[in-house]
Amino acid sequence: MNSDQIAHGDVDVDLGRLFAAVRRKWPRILFASLIITGLVFALAYMATPQYRAQTRLLIETRESIYTRPQGVGDGDRPILDGEGVTSQVELITSTEILDTVARDLNLANRKEFSGSGGSLVSRILVMVGLKNAPVEGTDEEKVLRAFRERLTVYRVENSRVIVIEFSSEDPQLAAEVPNAVANAYVAMQSDAKLQSNTSATQWLEPEIEDLRERVKQAEARVAEYRAQSDLLLGxxxxxxxxxxxxxxxxxxxxxxxxRSAAAAQAASVRSALESGVAIESMPEVLASPLIQRLRERQVELNAQIADLSTTLLGNHPRIRALRSQLSDLDVQIRNEATKVLAGLEAEATRAERREEELQAELNRLKVTSARAEEEQVELRALEREAAAQRELLESYLTRYREAASRSDRNYLPADVRIFSRAITPSEPYFPKIVPITAAAFVASLLIMAVITLLQELFSGRAMRPSAVAPAPLPAAVPMRRAEPALDAVPAPERPSEPVLPTPEVADLPFPKPVSRTARYGGMDVEQASERLVTGGVTRALFISPEGDEAAAASVLVARDVADSGMRVLLLDLTSSGAASLPMLESVAYAGITNLLASEANFADVIHTDLFSECHIIPVGTADPQRAMRAADRLPIIIESLSAAYDVVIIECGPVDAQGIGRLMSSDTQVLVSMIDPEAGELAAETAEELRESGIATPILVSPTGGSKPPAPPGRDAA
Incomplete structure (x- = not known):
């Protein structure tokens, strides 16, 4: 099948006819929506109202600074983390608590918990298979199953708050159940603390008795060992x-x-006596009272001699008597000094003997002390053992007294507080008749409208032939003679006479002879843009054989595709910049030549169109010869641009098939620009050459009606 047959087989969705079918069938759509809404309203009206209430708990330590056990500070209080609070949530939903609450509130005698009957909505849902039928079991299992279905317990995120929520047909029961569950949980916490406290007391009693006996024995061993070792304490x-x-x-x-001082003094006095020096000035001699008196008498005699010498001669009897007395005093002082020396020597001798005695006693005590130190090591070990046993006994006694006092006074606060109790709800949370009915009406309208649209699409009534191909000949119209098929139309070089229709069908559209330009799918800008948008094309090559003026088609197509919401980039590969001039203020912008010459990067060469969201890479300002040396990089650059944009449009100017060979890929569409659709022979010849070169689907594109694109304000058109 050739490209003409493919073009003739293309169809498009006629949106006008599609939505006209919705407008035409709106009474049926509205009637079906009203029926569905009425059924939903009836079901919601007959549904049993459900009420919901909730109780909130806070996990915290209830101990105060006055009742906290001794030695436990604020930092030692047990505070549950996220996993601990989640564990408490599971504990609240345990069978033990739920069974206790169910028995206290006598839930087994209530209809909604017994498993019999049920609401009309529930029975309908079970009948249509949207809800499981009640499972058979014992009455207790049915009550617990129904209880769990209506109970919701969860933890408030990033907190230690637990919410207990319950729904029921009875508003009073909806408030009673969460409060009862919270009370049962608090009671269970208190009972757990009481049981733990009682267990600790029961364990401490025999331990304390054993410790008392061990402490007594340890202290007895210490006393016995001290007595045996004669380790008396001072x-x-x-x-x-x-x-x-x-x-x-x-x-x-x-x-x-x-001894040393006495020996030194004796040696000093002996030396003075032996050398004949005056001994009266020595401290040891002067310390004697007798010598002090003799010295005083000696001074008096010298004074008298001096006094008498003024009036008497030296041989006077009086002076001679005084000098005789003075000589006696010197002898007495020397004799007394000798006695002092004897006393000092005797004192030194006594001190030496005392030293010898003390040294002997010291040696004996050294042996005794060394033995005592060895025994002291063993004694200290026994004392440490006794002290450890004593401290442990005192610790156990303190804990036992605290635990016993808490049990006696029944003060064991649970680590949870109910800070928000459930109150009886006044309005049901289900069903909300008005919102449900409104939602059902809107949903049914949408569903019926979608069903109508699908019916029109599947029936084919909303399809129309593609605008690319000429309108086919209606098969139901009688023909005077058989018309030739579209593929049988002769080429423009050998025109044939067109077959005229009968007068009866002269007003029907007949295929005209295919012109040379129409043979290659001549399109306007809007049709070419739609082909690029819907055809999955990521690269479009525009060839302008008629010159720079025909490059306006690529500009208009790029802007039209950008207006559809796609990311589009126009790459200007013309030598004059004919494609970029209508989109930028001037041609003095960095472009593809700067990128090839490594003078700029992508961010420098990509610019925004002044009149659309399209992006443009102009020719650039670099040396063309230098840029052509890196022409091998051009396919790589285009591949990178194709990865970043939905469609890359390349204006190549007047080139042939060999010139665009390196720019082709599997998803490339080649388009030939022409100025006038009626006189596009040069464009048609270019399309034939491209087709003969292996490009199967070249498309001719011209501005709508053959008019030129409007020039931007303040400058000429391309």
Whole structure:
């Protein structure tokens, strides 16, 4: 089948006829919608009203600073994380709590929980298969199943708040059930704490008794070992032997210091006596009271001698007597100094003997202290064991007293608080008759309208022949003689006489002889744009054999495709920039030559049309010869543009099939621009050459009616 036959077989959807069918059948659509709406209204009106109420819980620690166990601070309080709160949600929906609430509220005697009967809507849904039939089971299982269906428990996101929600036919029951579930949960929490506290008390009692016995035994072992080891304690809780050793060491040090001082003083006095120096000035000698008195007498005698020497001669008896007394005093002072020396030597001797005694005692205490230290190690181990047992006993006693006092006073607050109780709802949440009816009416209208449109489409009444091909000859009209098929129309080189219709059918459209331009699917701008939009074309090559003026067709097609909402780019490959001039203020913009010459990137060469959303890559300002050296990059650039845009339109100017060979791809449409559809022989010849070169579907495009595109304000048209 050739391209002409394919063009003749194309059909389009006639939207006017399609929506005319909806307008024509609107009474039937409205009637069906009213019937469906009435049925929905009846079902909603007969449905049993459902009421909903909710209770909110807050998971928190209820202990205060006055009742908190000793040693537990604010940072030690157990605060549940997200997983813990979710676990509490599952605990609320446990069978134990639900069964307790069901028995307390006597839900088994209520119709909606017994599983018998049910609402009319439920029975209808079961009949049509939209709802499962009630499962048989025991009464308790039926009540719990119905209870779970109406109960909703969830955690508020990013919080420790739990919502208990319940729906029922009875508004009072809808409020009672969530409150009862919350109370049962709080009671279960308190019972769990009480049971834990009781278990701890029962465990602590025998442990405390055992610890008391172990503490008594440990302390007895400490006392017994201390008595056997003779580890008597002195001051500062130290062993007596160690304390004595310390005191004796201090005494020995003092004795050694005294002995050394006495020996030094005796040596000093002896040296003075042996050398014959005056000993009256020595501190050791002057310390003697007798020597001090003798020195005073000596001073008095010297004074008297000096006084008498002024009036008497040196041989005077009085002066000689005084000098004799002075000599006696010197002898007495020297004798007394000798006695002081003897006393110092005796003191040094005593200190030496005392030092020897203390050293012997010190050696004995060293041995005793070393043995005591060894025994002290074992004693400290026994004391540590006794202290550890004592501390553990005291800790257990404290905990036991706290647990016992909490059990006696029944103070075990649950870590949950009901901060919002359910109240009896006044309005049902289902059914909302007015919204349901309105939604049903709108939905039924839409559904019936869609069904009508589909019927028109499937019946073929909303289809019309494509605008590309000439109108076919009606088959139902009687013909005088058989008309030749469209494929049998001779070529323009060998025109044949057209067959005239009979007078009866002269007003019917007959196919005219196919002109040279119509043979290649001549289109206007709107038809060419529609072909690019609906044909899945991603690349369109425009050839303008009639010159730059014919390039206006590619500009108009690009703008029309852009107005349809698609992303379009026009690539101007003409030498004069005829395609980009109507779309930009001037030709002095960076373009494809700058991109090929590596003087710019994509962001620099892509510009926006002044009169549409179309993008344009102009010729550019780079050296053409330098740009042509990188012509091998052009297919790669076009592939990149095709990936970024829905349609890439390339204005090639007056080129032949060999010139566009590297720009072709599997989804490329070739279009030949012509100025006047009635005189497009050059364009038709170009289309024939393209077809002979292997391009099967070239299309001729011209502005509508052969008129030129309007020039932008302030400049000439392309």
């Amino acid at each position: 001051q500062n809780n130290t062993v007596l032997a160690t304390q004595q050793l310390s005191e004796l060491s201090s005494e020995l040090s003092r004795t050694r210091a005294n």
